[in-house]
Amino acid sequence: MGATETLARYGATATAAHIPEDILHEGKRCFINFLAVALYASRDPSLDILLEVYRREGGGRHASIAGVGPRTTLQNAALANGYLGHLEDYDDTHFPTVIHPSSPTLPAALAVGEQMGASGRDALVASILGMEICCRIGMAVHPYHYDAGWHITGTCGVFGSAIAAGRLLGLDTPAMIRAMGIAGTQASGVREVFGSMTKPFHPGRSAQSGVLAALLAQGGFSSSPTILEGRRGFGAVLSTESHWDRATDGLGERWELQKNGLKPYACGVVIHPLIDAMIGLRSKPGVSAETVASISARVHPLVLELVDRPNPQVGLEGKFSYQHSMAVGLIDGAAFPAQYTDDRVHDPAVEALRDRIDATIDSEMAEDAAEVTLTLKGGISYRVVIANATGAPENPLTDAQLEEKFRVLTGDVLPKARVERLLNLLWHLDQVTHMGEVLALARPRRRSIRQ
């Protein structure tokens, strides 16, 4: 049996009983994290460009977009939610492949689940299977595929979406094989567009492609049964090497989702251990922005290459400044989007602290590690060593930290009571009887612009 058939069969037939408790829990965490970042991103003006296309297009009000009042079609909702999930670069990351599995996959499960009135348990299982298969396909072609210039979230994402949508549509194995064929030949997204709106468009388009593939497969549309491993298939054409045993070995026994991490901080991951260190240091006796004489860090070489910006002038630049991130880490104890506004980078206290921070390269240091020494004006020094930054698989975001992230990111989008109800529902997703309940909470009642 080839990889396509093996994975399609698994996606079509594995049940909740086959999924370990910790993976089911991880799936809920993905939903919470995804909706936190998508709801936050829904305030971005770029979403209006998509919504205007949808408004002119019309169509059934079948599926919700996070943070948007009116519903839209399955395909449009999938695209918009995939876009929102990745827009802030704040979604989950499968560490071995740098795939962001939630952004292309969950929108498919949300759209199809909402329209069909699927249970939360079914949506959860469909999403877990979709994300797992997406990451496994990534493992088969990584690192060759990404190194060749592909945005792996856009390409492998079509499979996550097709599996999630196909599963909720009740596709049997032959239909799921067809769905993978139709989805896989739509795999696309090159890294050239990084830095533009077209980057988060990739998981959006993947989500849509997978939904369309599943719908067509359901109708009997034919495709190749060997889209992954075939001579002119995904592996051969989109990668210089592919190892399909890495995708199929231990299916149902070991889980790639265990290597999926949720980001605590709204900036590039190379800065994360440094923020961890600052949050650790702020509770030491006598430490405050005013009492600090100097802060010096030993860092992985990428820090100075990518994020050495002592004087950021706008909020977005702050996300690429280790100095700013460390300063707000000490002052605010956080690095949420609120720490990366234009106002925050010009705050005099933050500016003054930034000037006292520097870093030197330690070529022995791991990418998610750092060592920071803080010296008080009185001469006392504290040293903190971070071995694995928060959010890495070895040091996952705690459920409490994830809840805080959810509350902070959704606080300006939904009323406080709604935030708590939604959070509670997501922690109990496997007991939700109709996915529409979840989505109804994620749509604001009144929005001046987008009603």
Add this chain to the structure above:
Amino acid sequence: MGATETLARYGATATAAHIPEDILHEGKRCFINFLAVALYASRDPSLDILLEVYRREGGGRHASIAGVGPRTTLQNAALANGYLGHLEDYDDTHFPTVIHPSSPTLPAALAVGEQMGASGRDALVASILGMEICCRIGMAVHPYHYDAGWHITGTCGVFGSAIAAGRLLGLDTPAMIRAMGIAGTQASGVREVFGSMTKPFHPGRSAQSGVLAALLAQGGFSSSPTILEGRRGFGAVLSTESHWDRATDGLGERWELQKNGLKPYACGVVIHPLIDAMIGLRSKPGVSAETVASISARVHPLVLELVDRPNPQVGLEGKFSYQHSMAVGLIDGAAFPAQYTDDRVHDPAVEALRDRIDATIDSEMAEDAAEVTLTLKGGISYRVVIANATGAPENPLTDAQLEEKFRVLTGDVLPKARVERLLNLLWHLDQVTHMGEVLALARPRRRSIRQ
């Protein structure tokens, strides 16, 4: 100026006055050929799978699908028409690259043109520029790109569609560059799915991707300005080599569309010179199916490799049988879809003639050439040499042959008077004031299934 900017600027600013008369005429021929094959294909049951997805989805009735009563959204119409254009493998072919430029490009111009009420002249210019740029991008990456496993019509097609749609939307050069970026990163379609419905899905999806790209670019969506030539762009990621001067040199002076051919026969191109020969022989004195003793052909090696089927059992097999194709060529003087039905392959006269046909390889023979010797029972022999099959750029389908193809293919889909009005309108496309007039004629008034 890079290739992306050069081509986008040309697509946004060239006018009808910059396009030679013979290319404007070729553009009209592409419309006639495209609508002939799309209308014919609209009777295929696989279209119902797409239409059922559309029906459930709903949406504005803005754009027509060839042969379908109700209109649908721009994106859906573009996808369906691109699918229909390529479904029968009977569309145009840019010989140097084997791109079928009409199928991904014309649906974009038809959809946007219909909704906006564009003039026929504007739709014609937009389509010519789209197809030309699509083929030129193909030239830059051919043959490396196709050899790597890409279906070049699906991949390069997104640019044809984006240019055609963007042009009709009135995008300026910066917006057209964005449209190319958004379209180019959606380029997809692998050859693994050949032989299934997902192959014609490729130009359909390309058409849709280009329309979406143009709509988003119009709204200000940002993308990369170097999607073609960039370090992680289309050429670098989807091809082992790319030569962008081949895409940009002589823009507006020499035309790739001059190398675009329209197929006279509804079968694989390697059989075409043999059918030409039979049609030439049937007018010789004394020649009929009954009087023939034997027919022997000297052919390119691919003929025996690909299409040696002495006894086809179903119509589709007839398309891959040189014996059947030559027999109907002599008896019917044609090789339209009507010559490839199940009934026709079992016709006793056709079977009897097939048995008297054989071919031998001549390794010196060109792929679009053949030599056929026909011997009558009385002993008289005729020999015909075909140097370039009809439909090759060196021996184009005549306007009269194209009209016959149009009439034959649309005859069962539209009433006879409508066929003639539509054909007349397409020959005068540059004088049509509103593209809706053209599309209205391509929608049947009464269709039992698809109203």
